[in-house]
Amino acid sequence: xxxxxxxxxxxxxxxxxxxxxxxxxxxxxxxxxxxxxxxxxxxxxxxxxxxxxxxxxxxxxxxxxxxxxxxxxxxxxxxxxxxxxxxxxxxxxxxxxxxxxxxxxxxxxxxxxxxxxxxxxxxxxxxxxxxxxxxxxxxxxxxxxxxxxxxxxxxxxxxxxxxxxxxxxxxxxxxxxxxxxxxxxxxxxxxxxxxxxxxxxxxxxxxxxxxxxxxxxxxxxxxxxxxxxxxxxxxxxxxxxxxxxxxxxxxxxxxxxxxxxxxxxxxxxxxxxxxxxxxxxxxxxxxxxxxxxxxxxxxxxxxxxxxxxxxxxxxxxxxxxxxxxxxxxxxxxxxxxxxxxxxxxxxxxxxxxxxxxxxxxxxxxxxxxxxxxxxxxxxxxxxxxxxxxxxxxxxxxxxxxxxxxxxxxxxxxxxxxxxxxxxxxxxxxxxxxxxxxxxxxxxxxxxxxxxxxxxxxxxxxxxxxxxxxxxxxxxxxxxxxxxxxxxxxxxxxxxxxxxxxxx
Amino acid sequence: xxxxxxxxxxxxxxxxxxxxxxxxxxxxxxxxxxxxxxxxxxxxxxxxxxxxxxxxxxxxxxxxxxxxxxxxxxxxxxxxxxxxxxxxxxxxxxxxxxxxxxxxxxxxxxxxxxxxxxxxxxxxxxxxxxxxxxxxxxxxxxxxxxxxxxxxxxxxxxxxxxxxxxxxxxxxxxxxxxxxxxxxxxxxxxxxxxxxxxxxxxxxxxxxxxxxxxxxxxxxxxxxxxxxxxxxxxxxxxxxxxxxxxxxxxxxxxxxxxxxxxxxxxxxxxxxxxxxxxxxxxxxxxxxxxxxxxxxxxxxxxxxxxxxxxxxxxxxxxxxxxxxxxxxxxxxxxxxxxxxxxxxxxxxxxxxxxxxxxxxxxxxxxxxxxxxxxxxxxxxxxxxxxxxxxxxxxxxxxxxxxxxxxxxxxxxxxxxxxxxxxxxxxxxxxxxxxxxxxxxxxxxxxxxxxxxxxxxxxxxxxxxxxxxxxxxxxxxxxx
Numbered sequence: 001x002x003x004x005x006x007x008x009x010x011x012x013x014x015x016x017x018x019x020x021x022x023x024x025x026x027x028x029x030x031x032x033x034x035x036x037x038x039x040x041x042x043x044x045x046x047x048x049x050x051x052x053x054x055x056x057x058x059x060x061x062x063x064x065x066x067x068x069x070x071x072x073x074x075x076x077x078x079x080x081x082x083x084x085x086x087x088x089x090x091x092x093x094x095x096x097x098x099x100x101x102x103x104x105x106x107x108x109x110x111x112x113x114x115x116x117x118x119x120x121x122x123x124x125x126x127x128x129x130x131x132x133x134x135x136x137x138x139x140x141x142x143x144x145x146x147x148x149x150x151x152x153x154x155x156x157x158x159x160x161x162x163x164x165x166x167x168x169x170x171x172x173x174x175x176x177x178x179x180x181x182x183x184x185x186x187x188x189x190x191x192x193x194x195x196x197x198x199x200x201x202x203x204x205x206x207x208x209x210x211x212x213x214x215x216x217x218x219x220x221x222x223x224x225x226x227x228x229x230x231x232x233x234x235x236x237x238x239x240x241x242x243x244x245x246x247x248x249x250x251x252x253x254x255x256x257x258x259x260x261x262x263x264x265x266x267x268x269x270x271x272x273x274x275x276x277x278x279x280x281x282x283x284x285x286x287x288x289x290x291x292x293x294x295x296x297x298x299x300x301x302x303x304x305x306x307x308x309x310x311x312x313x314x315x316x317x318x319x320x321x322x323x324x325x326x327x328x329x330x331x332x333x334x335x336x337x338x339x340x341x342x343x344x345x346x347x348x349x350x351x352x353x354x355x356x357x358x359x360x361x362x363x364x365x366x367x368x369x370x371x372x373x374x375x376x377x378x379x380x381x382x383x384x385x386x387x388x389x390x391x392x393x394x395x396x397x398x399x400x401x402x403x404x405x406x407x408x409x410x411x412x413x414x415x416x417x418x419x420x421x422x423x424x425x426x427x428x429x430x431x432x433x434x435x436x437x438x439x440x441x442x443x444x445x446x447x448x449x450x451x452x453x454x455x456x457x458x459x460x461x462x463x464x465x466x467x468x469x470x471x472x473x474x475x476x477x478x479x480x481x482x483x484x485x486x487x488x489x490x491x492x493x494x495x496x497x498x499x500x501x502x503x
Numbered sequence: 504x505x506x507x508x509x510x511x512x513x514x515x516x517x518x519x520x521x522x523x524x525x526x527x528x529x530x531x532x533x534x535x536x537x538x539x540x541x542x543x544x545x546x547x548x549x550x551x552x553x554x555x556x557x558x559x560x561x562x563x564x565x566x567x568x569x570x571x572x573x574x575x576x577x578x579x580x581x582x583x584x585x586x587x588x589x590x591x592x593x594x595x596x597x598x599x600x601x602x603x604x605x606x607x608x609x610x611x612x613x614x615x616x617x618x619x620x621x622x623x624x625x626x627x628x629x630x631x632x633x634x635x636x637x638x639x640x641x642x643x644x645x646x647x648x649x650x651x652x653x654x655x656x657x658x659x660x661x662x663x664x665x666x667x668x669x670x671x672x673x674x675x676x677x678x679x680x681x682x683x684x685x686x687x688x689x690x691x692x693x694x695x696x697x698x699x700x701x702x703x704x705x706x707x708x709x710x711x712x713x714x715x716x717x718x719x720x721x722x723x724x725x726x727x728x729x730x731x732x733x734x735x736x737x738x739x740x741x742x743x744x745x746x747x748x749x750x751x752x753x754x755x756x757x758x759x760x761x762x763x764x765x766x767x768x769x770x771x772x773x774x775x776x777x778x779x780x781x782x783x784x785x786x787x788x789x790x791x792x793x794x795x796x797x798x799x800x801x802x803x804x805x806x807x808x809x810x811x812x813x814x815x816x817x818x819x820x821x822x823x824x825x826x827x828x829x830x831x832x833x834x835x836x837x838x839x840x841x842x843x844x845x846x847x848x849x850x851x852x853x854x855x856x857x858x859x860x861x862x863x864x865x866x867x868x869x870x871x872x873x874x875x876x877x878x879x880x881x882x883x884x885x886x887x888x889x890x891x892x893x894x895x896x897x898x899x900x901x902x903x904x905x906x907x908x909x910x911x912x913x914x915x916x917x918x919x920x921x922x923x924x925x926x927x928x929x930x931x932x933x934x935x936x937x938x939x940x941x942x943x944x945x946x947x948x949x950x951x952x953x954x955x956x957x958x959x960x961x962x963x964x965x966x967x968x969x970x971x972x973x974x975x976x977x978x979x980x981x982x
Contacts, residue, residue, distance in 0.1 A: 026872075070895075070971045072828075072978045073902075112872075134898075138889035145883060148928070152936045160936055164928055171888075171924055175917035179910070182902045 005065050006050050007079040010089065010125045013043050014096065018118035025111025033104055036114035040097040043121065047093040054086055056484050059492035061131060061194075069135070075191050078131040083489030084258055084340065085128040087482060088251055091347045092128065094471075095247045096121035098464050099240040102355060105362065106154065106238070113154055116146040117240060124248050128255060133181045133191045136259075137174070140252065144170055147241065147249070155236040162229075162236035169229040173219030177260075180212035184264070197263045200501050203271070210268035213261045214276070220253030223276075223313060224283040227306045234302035235367070239358030242298060246305050246350035251343045254312045258336070258493070262316065266497040269320065276317040281422050283310035288429035292436070296367050297357045300437060301350065304393060307426060308346050308405075314423060315339030315408040319497070321415035329494050335411035336490050337483060342404025344482060345475055349401055352389040352468040356382070359461055360441075363454050369440050373447025379456045383442045385465040390438045392472045394431035400475035508568035511575050514554040514583065515623050521547040522616035529609025537607050541598055544612040548587040548594075548619075555583045567629055571691050574629035578761070578831075578980040582626045582754050589750050589838055590619055592955060596846040597743035599952045603854040606652055606741065614651075615747060618644035622755040628762055630691045631680045638676070638723065641755055642669050645748060649740040661739025668722070668732045676719025682712030683767075692767035699770040713771055716763055717778050724756040726816065727785035730809045734793075737805035742857060745801060746845040749808060750838045756812075757834040760819055761827055772822040779820040780912055786813030787919040794926050800848055800861045803926060804841070807885065810923060811837050817916060818900040821907035824981035829899035831977040836896035839966065843881045843959040850874065850956065853944045864930060866939025871946045875934045877960030884963040886927040887920050892967040895974070 017039025024031050054062055061080030069077040081089055099117050106113045123146070126139035144167055151163035185191050188199045201209065219226045230250075234242050262269055269276075284307050291303035318335035326332075359382060360375070361367060376383035392399035395406075405427065412420035446452050457465065475482060509516065521543070529540050559580040566575050593615070601607040617640060624637030646669065650662035684690055686708040687698045699709070722729035737745050764775055790810025797803035815837070818830030851858040851867075868875040884891035897920060901913045948956075966973060 068971075070974060072971070072974045138894070141889045141894070145888060148931075149935060152932065160932060163936075164925070164932070167928060168921060168925060172918075172921045175921060176914075178898060179901065179905065179913055179917060182898065182905050182913075183910070186902065186906050 006046055006053075007063050007081065007125070007129045008065055009046050010043055010050070010093065011079075011122045011129065013046065014039055014118040014122040014125075018115035018122075021111050021115045021118065025109075025115075029111070032111045032114060033100075036118060037097070037100050039118060040093075040100045040121070044093045044097050047090050050081065050086065051090060054081070054485070056083065057488060059083065059488040064131070069132070073134075073185070073191070074189060075134050076132045077135060078192065079129040080131045081129055083486040084255070084493070087340065087344050087485055088128045088248070088255055088347075089125055091251070091344055092121060092124045092248050094467075095244060095347065095351055098351065098355070098467060099243050101460050101464055102243065102358060103238075103240045104460055108154065113150070113238075113240075116150050117244065120146040120150070120244060124244075124252070127252050131193050133185075133193050133196060133260075135191075136193070137178060137181060140256075141171070141174060143249065143252075147245070150241040151233060151237045154238040155241070157236075158232070159236040162232040165229045166233040169219050169226070173216045173226070176212040177216035180209040184209065193259065196260075197496065199264070201265065203267055203502050206265040206268035206501070207271065210261055210265040210272060213256065213265070217253040217256040217261065218279075220256065221250055221309045221313060222253070222306060223279050223310070224287060224306065225279075227283070227287070230306060231299050231302040234305075234354075235296060235298045239354060239361065242354040242358075243351045246301070246354055247347040250305060250309055251347060254309065254316070254339065254343050257313065257316055258340070262319075262497050263493060265501070267500050267502055269317065269497070273317040273320045276313055277321075277419065280310040280314035280317070281419065283307060284314065284423055284426045285429070288426050288433070292429065292433045294433075295369055297360075297369055297437065297441070298354070298367050300369075300433060301353045301357065304430065304433065305346070305350050307430070308342065308350075308393075311342050311405055311408045311423065311426075312339045312346075314419070315342065315404075315411060318408070318411050318415045318419070319494070321419075322411060323498055326414060329498065331411065331414045333490050333494050334407055334414070336493065337486060338404050338407025338411055340404075340486050340490070341400075341407060341475070341479060341482060345400035345404045345472075348468055348471045348475065349389060349392050349399075352385075352465070352472060353393060355461075355464050355468065356386040356389055359457065364450050369437060371448065372441040372451055374443065374445050375451060375454065376442040377446055378452060378454045382457050382461075382465070385457075385469055387438055387442060388469060389472065390434040392476070394434040395427050398473065398476050400472050400479070402476055403479045508573070511558065511566055511568040512573060512627075513558070514551045515620060515627070517554055518547065518551050518616060518620050518623060522613060522620060525609065525616060526613045529613065532609070537609070540609045540612050541594060544616060545591055545594055547616065548591045552584055552587045555580050555587070559584075571693065572630040572633045573627050575627060579626045579758070581976055581980050582758055582831075583623055585835055585838070586619060586622055586626070586751055586754050589754070589842060590615060590747075592842055592959070593743075593747050593750055595951055595955050596746055596842070596849055599948050600741070600743045600746075600849045600852065603852065604652070604741065604857070606743070611648070611651060611743065614644045614648050618648070618747070619751065622751060622758075625755045625762070626758040628758075629693065629766075631683070631695075631763075631767070632690050634692075634759065634762060635673075635677060635680065637755075638759065639673060641752060642673065645744075645752065648744040648747060649736055651744055652741045655739075655741065657739040658741060661736045664739075665732050665736045672719050672722030672729065675715050675722075679712045679715025679717075679719060682708055682715065686712060692762060695767045696769055699768070709771065710774060713768060713774055714778070716768070717775055717782075720756075720760050720763060721782055723752075723759055724812050724816070725809060726782050726812045727789045727809065728782075730786065730789070733809055734802045734805040737808070738799060738801045742801075742845065742849050742852060746842065746849065749804070749841045749845055753812075753834055753838055753841075757815070757831060760816075761830075764819065765822070765827065769822070776820050776822060776907070779816050780909055783813040783816040783820065784912055784915055786810055786816070787916055791919045791922045791926075794923070797926070798861055799859050800863070800930075801859065803861065804844060807923065807926070808841070810919065811885075814897060814900050814916060817904040817909070817912060820909065821903045823903070823907070825978070826903035826907065827981050828974075828977040829896075829903040831980060832974055833896040833900050835973065835977070836892045836966070839959065840881055840884050840893060840963060843877070843956065843963060844885065846952075846956050846959065847874065847878045847881065850946060850948050850952070853947070861930060861933055863943075864933045865937045865943070867934040870939050870943065874946060874956070877956060878934060879931050880960050880963050882927040882930050884967070886924040888924070890964070890967050892963045892970065895967055895970040899974070
């Protein structure tokens with residue numbers, strides 16, 4: 001069973017389903033949605049097999065597949081997952097199913113909509129599973145194409161501006177990474193990520209490479225000050241687009257930092273950690289205040305995403321300060337673990353919040369907070385879920401939102417009291433904007449006639465809400481399986497990055 | 504000896520004969536059966552491909568003929584085969600256009616075949632004189648192709664501009680060649696190279712000659728500062744001729760550049776490298792920035808050609824076989840993409856209304872989802888987005904220029920690629936995000952046209968995913 005090329009299946013099964021869905025599209029419209037759902041569910045099941053077969057005791061890449069792809073340049077179609085990639089692959093396949101269910105009611109060219117999401121799912125799995133840097137880059141860039149169409153075709157009134165901005169921002173960021181990769185290829189003769197991890201590089205070159213990677217991933221995460229595309233993209237994207245964007249695509253930036261920046265340029269990362277930590281703290285606090293001021297629900301969640309992703313970058317780059325202060329690696333690992341948990345957790349929570357906004361938007365066609373009020377009176381079940389998700393977003397203990405942030409803040413204390421102090425204020429801010437939104441939308445008097453006529457969740461929405469709630473609470477109460485999955489790989493990463501690569 | 508020489512030039516002799524046959528036969532073929540001319544021309548290309556392939560398979564050795572003025576090597580054979588294939592595709596695309604616009608005459612085929620002969624001679628040139636002869640044959644045939652529609656004012660204007668500027672460039676090139684001859688006393692490229700590495704000639708005279716040669720090459724390739732003709736000719740010529748100019752002669756430009764700069768002047772690499780780098784940088788900037796401002800799709804593609812040729816030069820300037828292979832891959836990839844893009848423009852044109860504006864693509868995704876998807880792939884490929892062919896072309900030339908030490912140029916190139924993405928995205932935006940206008944006629948094209956266009960569009964994806972084979976062909980052409 002485990003001899004199957006499972007990772008390839010995870011990439012190509014959704015894409016093959018997408019081709020089938022488009023082919024069915026013109027003649028058999030009624031079949032389109034079930035076929036897409038079956039494809040996504042099958043992918044989810046296969047990723048379950050990967051999870052079951054994954055050995056958490058080792059940091060080695062597992063389920064490896066290696067085929068020579070471009071002979072002249074020593075490029076391989078090389079896939080494999082370790083403890084850092086696997087959680088994100090699982091997140092992707094799960095979200096892949098949920099957006100198909102969420103997109104059930106799309107009227108305009110549903111086959112294209114579903115196909116775009118399936119292609120996107122396959123490509124995102126490819127990003128996490130790629131072990132060859134050029135293969136990674138190919139998946140990383142190719143993702144832009146379906147997302148460009150998703151926002152542009154099915155988005156809101158200002159969708160064209162938003163989608164072009166999204167595309168050009170991300171494209172601009174990533175081209176510098178390409179140059180860095182080519183430069184390293186010319187030094188080492190290989191695009192294998194593990195070879196690049198071992199390549200000795202002088203500090204000046206490391207700094208340039210680090211900055212090139214940082215531009216690429218900072219745009220994706222996004223970090224302040226290159227975050228401006230995200231609120232636009234989120235606001236204009238259809239619900240499914242926002243969910244995928246927030247839940248998975250942003251994580252690709254964080255994943256890139258862990259997979260490329262830290263291990264390939266550890267010395268530059270140690271030298272420039274103040275830069276990333278500074279930007280993260282600005283993102284956490286300043287963007288938190290910006291979120292507080294939003295009157296549009298999706299925009300509020302978008303800014304909240306940027307602020308929460310600040311914890312990810314903060315956690316990743318605290319490592320060096322902790323190692324310097326304490327000389328021990330144990331505490332240093334906490335920051336990276338926290339960042340990884342935060343990524344997965346934010347994947348669930350942001351997906352849940354955007355889905356919740358989608359539920360309201362489908363009924364009222366407004367994202368303005370002011371259009372609502374007293375929704376809990378007419379949609380009690382929905383209110384239960386939505387309040388849970390927004391509480392989780394503010395870091396309520398017992399939900400997944402608490403675990404990652406708590407770990408990062410503890411790690412920050414080891415590094416520098418003031419880092420922790422600034423980061424912890426966000427818990428207040430996060431609670432502020434999340435709960436204030438809950439108050440204005442769900443509680444109080446019924447805001448308008450439209451709200452008074454709202455109906456509670458229907459079956460498909462129940463499925464999405466319950467699934468996400470299970471994961472949000474599950475990770476919050478019992479994060480052990482998630483942490484265990486990543487433990488060995490993080491230990492390996494740590495022991496690698498504390499060694500200088502300058503030869 | 505003579506027999507051997509003739510054998511090596513068999514494909515050229517065959518194409519020459521058949522071009523004359525088409526010329527004569529077309530007189531006898533009545534208007535209603537003009538398809539026969541098309542058939543003969545296509546068969547000519549198929550047989551020429553077989554002849555070239557036979558030569559290629561018979562021996563991998565480099566062979567010279569006609570007193571070392573003519574060479575056959577793997578590089579040349581590959582380029583020739585690609586030229587035949589491209590021209591055959593151009594014929595299919597052009598036929599539909601020519602029929603609709605009442606231009607379906609034998610001349611298009613005769614002129615194209617003579618142009619092809621010129622291209623083949625250029626590809627196989629081992630002497631500056633041969634190179635020049637091939638170039639002039641190509642140039643004269645293309646001038647006439649641009650003026651194919653006698654009633655079109657803009658066509659005649661474009662042909663006139665092209666002719667005047669082209670003659671000037673030919674003159675400059677010839678002047679450069681004569682200076683080189685004066686300095687070294689030889690016209691043969693290999694002898695030129697040998698005497699240069701022997702330290703022959705005055706450096707001043709050589710550098711002077713080199714500058715003129717580079718200027719001539721720059722004009723034929725169509726790069727800044729010799730790019731002025733490109734947008735006007737692309738715009739003014741009938742679409743079928745634009746399609747031709749945008750594809751097959753690009754292969755000849757590559758051959759011209761490599762034969763002259765590598766085979767002949769390889770020793771002066773240090774002198775021409777910087778010139779090419781500046782030309783490439785300017786072309787990237789001007790081509791991409793000017794393309795943004797265009798609303799006319801032919802002009803937009805013309806300016807984008809300038810930037811693409813800038814990319815191509817980034818491969819050549821390294822002066823290494825990897826760099827040449829990258830430039831060759833870039834050219835072949837560009838030819839495939841550009842053929843598809845212009846074919847889409849032809850497809851949208853209906854009798855009497857040649858598509859000019861980008862807005863004519865409005866709502867294509869609703870009118871014909873499949874063709875919109877093909878165009879989407881072509882545009883993303885031209886923009887250099889993975890996993891399409893264009894990306895694999897771009898990263899190779901970027902790698903070549905980084906390994907040649909031109910990291911700054913590489914950074915400029917990727918930034919300009921982002922700028923370029925903007926105007927390609929605009930076409931996608933118009934097709935997918937805008938609504939079609941009610942007045943737009945339904946798309947129609949013959950079966951062979953549609954089939955070839957589909958192959959072309961899918962090819963951009965397939966050649967991207969499976970680019971290894973084509974890369975291998977290019978690498979082996981220089982080993």
